[in-house]
Amino acid sequence: MEYPTPDDPARAPVWENYVTAQGAAAALRLVPPYAHALGVEVEGNDVVLVVQVPPGAPERDEDIDDIVLQLEVLLGDAVTVRTRTDVRPECTLSPTGGANDRVRWFFASRYVGEDQGATAAVLRGRE
Template identity: 40%
Template sequence: MTLPTPEDLGNAPVWENYIIAQTTQASLGLIPQGALAFGVAVDGLTVTLTCQLREIGDADTADLEEIAQELSMLLGEHVSVTIAQEVHDTPTITPHDTVAWTFIARSEEASS
């Protein structure tokens, strides 16, 4: 297996990495206050922002809609950006997720 280099990207997931970078830019300062986890799933030209929260409030939805609008502007009209909100008690992250998580809240025990 050959690892990618700046001169030869090889099989590097360039599109997915581009979307993750743009998602991070679009979400700066906008991730909902009560978010447990936030990330993006990429399926070709379909991009889904996923946010795990303890409860879904109007302010959280507004923040996510603003992130989606910012991301849509960065990606252009050919990419479809949608939002998925999930209710959890704690961040639920597995190695099998199709979501690239860009934010995961610290557990309350770790921050004490």
């Protein structure tokens, strides 16, 4: 088996799985502490990094920008990477018949379904 490279990503046996794995690699040590979840939505060479955040989270974050840059490097020039931020009071990963049906999640906060007090404290510290 030949492995995909940034110059020839088409060699990936299942492109969506490859993009998901590269998204996880790009996010290592960069996930903001307030993030509920991160995932990718893949439509051919168009990739959307989906970031779930609580209300009150910063609109822009350097760590998210760095994840996008890393993902662009890992996937190569033929791929376009954009970001979508979903604001939700708590982490929601299951399909709802809406925008999240096509998202392949690779990170979820360990506070899923529990008191979000720790997240609120982190956000207060950033103000």
